[in-house]
Amino acid sequence: MDLGIIGQAAGLFAVTNIDDILILALFFAQGAGRPGSTRRIVLGQYLGFAAILAVAVAAAFGATFLPESAIPYLGLLPLALGLKVAWQTWKDHRDWDEEAEQTRAGGPSPLEVAAVTFANGGDNIGVYVPVFATAGIGGMTAYAAVFLVLVAVWCFAGKFFATRPVIAKALARWGHVLLPLVLIAIGLLILIEGGAFGL
Structure with missing residues (x-):
């Protein structure tokens, strides 16, 4: 594999996914102490990123599963998930008891993480398509391989930040508020920047 292409x-990848580290840290904080949450978050991140790659590769070959006009509406996914998390947090706070907290689901599900990753990747698709189209099959394969390795690095970084004592303390205290706010903000940003609903 050519070192130039790897670089x-x-x-x-770094430029188009820098915001994912914050989202991953929030997801890891939400799943802290819940068995299997790391596996579910990593699986969801891979599912979402694989979907981004699949759409970008298909578009580079001229197949467009998603019309460009539909991409801004992907903002509805993180917006809906953010509202769901906000509602769950409010409900848990209202009906707080130790047993309810222990029996609650173990953090975000793989599909929730995948949905946010995919929706947040609308801009990634726009950047990847022309690069893939000019890279040829060999170059595209190299890009995809590097991207998939870096997804693991991003997951590790998100978990690392979520487990640093100072950050972990802040996320434990404010993560339940930050996660829905970040998801709702991402959803609105995608909708507004894409001009969805005439915004």
């Missing part, structure tokens, strides 16, 4: 792929 370009790593740079492209």
Whole structure:
């Protein structure tokens, strides 16, 4: 594999996914202490990113499963999830008891993480398509391989930040408020920047 392509792929991934580290840290904080949550978050991140890659590769070959006009509406996914998390947090706070907290689901599900990753990747698709289209099959394969390795690095970084004592303390205290706010903000940003609903 050409070192130049590896460097370009790593740079492209970092630039287009920098916001994912914050989201992953919030997801890891939400799942802290719940068995299997790390596995579910990593699985969800891979599912969401694999969907981004699949759409970008297909579009680079000329197949467009998603019309460009539909991409802004992907903002509805994190918006809906953010509202769901906000409602759950409010409900848990209202009906707080030790047993309810222990029996609550073990953090976000893989599909929730995948939905947010995919929805947040609308801009990634727009950047990846022209790069993939000009890279050829060999270059595209190299990009995809580097991206998939870096997804693991991103998951590790998100978990690392979520478990640093100072950050973990802040996320434990404010994560239940931050996660829905960040998800809702991402959803609104995607909808507004894409001009969905004439915004």
